[in-house]
Amino acid sequence: MGVSQILPSLSDGICLALSQMPSDVLRRLTELRIRRDKPLILVLGSKSYFITKNGKLVNHITSGIYIVENEELELIFKRLCNYSVHCEIDNLKNGFITALGGNRVGVCSTAVVNDGKLTSVKDISSLNIRISKEIKDCAKPIMNMLYINELPSIIVAAPPAGGKTTFLRDFARLISGGYNNSFKKTVIIDERNEIACKSSSGILADVGINTDVITGFSKKKGIEMAIRTLSPEIIICDEISSLDEAEEIIDGFHCGVSFAVSVHAKNREDLLSKRIIKKLVSEGEFDYIVLLNDYTNDFEILDVRKN
Numbered sequence: 519m520g521v522s523q524i525l526p527s528l529s530d531g532i533c534l535a536l537s538q539m540p541s542d543v544l545r546r547l548t549e550l551r552i553r554r555d556k557p558l559i560l561v562l563g564s565k566s567y568f569i570t571k572n573g574k575l576v577n578h579i580t581s582g583i584y585i586v587e588n589e590e591l592e593l594i595f596k597r598l599c600n601y602s603v604h605c606e607i608d609n610l611k612n613g614f615i616t617a618l619g620g621n622r623v624g625v626c627s628t629a630v631v632n633d634g635k636l637t638s639v640k641d642i643s644s645l646n647i648r649i650s651k652e653i654k655d656c657a658k659p660i661m662n663m664l665y666i667n668e669l670p671s672i673i674v675a676a677p678p679a680g681g682k683t684t685f686l687r688d689f690a691r692l693i694s695g696g697y698n699n700s701f702k703k704t705v706i707i708d709e710r711n712e713i714a715c716k717s718s719s720g721i722l723a724d725v726g727i728n729t730d731v732i733t734g735f736s737k738k739k740g741i742e743m744a745i746r747t748l749s750p751e752i753i754i755c756d757e758i759s760s761l762d763e764a765e766e767i768i769d770g771f772h773c774g775v776s777f778a779v780s781v782h783a784k785n786r787e788d789l790l791s792k793r794i795i796k797k798l799v800s801e802g803e804f805d806y807i808v809l810l811n812d813y814t815n816d817f818e819i820l821d822v823r824k825n
Contacts, residue, residue: 652723
């Protein structure tokens with residue numbers, strides 16, 4: 519996982535520039551923003567930088583910074599699609615591709631609409647590659663507070679790129695891998711293939727030895743399949759965003775399953791105002807909301823059983 523997984527999809531010029539960067543800086547890379555005829559931008563944490571062709575990071579426009587050419591963007595896009603844009607069209611209509619290693623690529627394009635329906639996309643103008651990471655034991659501080667004597671259901675909330683998927687990946691590894699001397703039967707509903715990072719050769723991410731992964735199905739369908747066929751003790755889902763998904767989770771609780779799910783939220787006020795959160799919490803099945811402020815270095819736990 520990490521930036522090494524995305525290198526084969528990049529152009530030779532970008533790969534050369536990145537190869538000249540210090541390895542500790544590369545490890546901190548969270549996003550690559552690639553725009554047609556614009557400077558290549560690297561995001562480290564919350565800060566954006568330009569890069570020169572010889573791999574030097576700069577925080578201002580200067581001569582020698584790397585400019586992405588039109589043909590270069592086209593090549594990278596085709597490589598990210600494995601030279602089969604047709605196979606990615608359903609994802610592209612939703613604005614993304616999931617590349618090797620669980621790296622999500624946001625795709626800016628123009629909609630092709632026929633008879634009032636979105637049928638395709640064209641004119642790719644920019645790509646945002648979010649670098650997937652494994653941070654072993656990042657979930658442990660929260661689990662040590664909540665999972666010693668019980669198997670609660672939790673909602674993990676953070677802004678985009680705030681560490682939700684990274685947390686869930688490590689959470690799955692621990693909860694199914696002997697945490698507290700127990701190997702819980704765990705199922706990941708990996709709709710976008712970003713948690714477990716499954717490929718034709720197997721699962722790339724370490725998600726635990728007692729974890730099953732359902733990939734590519736909608737969360738609603740995946741939850742239904744898991745409950746019917748896999749007898750899970752806990753189900754993990756990333757980015758719950760619809761009331762239909764919430765309803766399926768609520769049905770899962772009726773079957774005795776615990777859940778760990780994530781949602782987008784900027785802060786506590788934003789979190790408590792969201793309809794999807796209110797729906798999930800109103801049923802009384804979720805025990806805690808974990809609000810990540812800086813991955814898992816800074817977090818807040820809300821006990822919603824008291825409300």
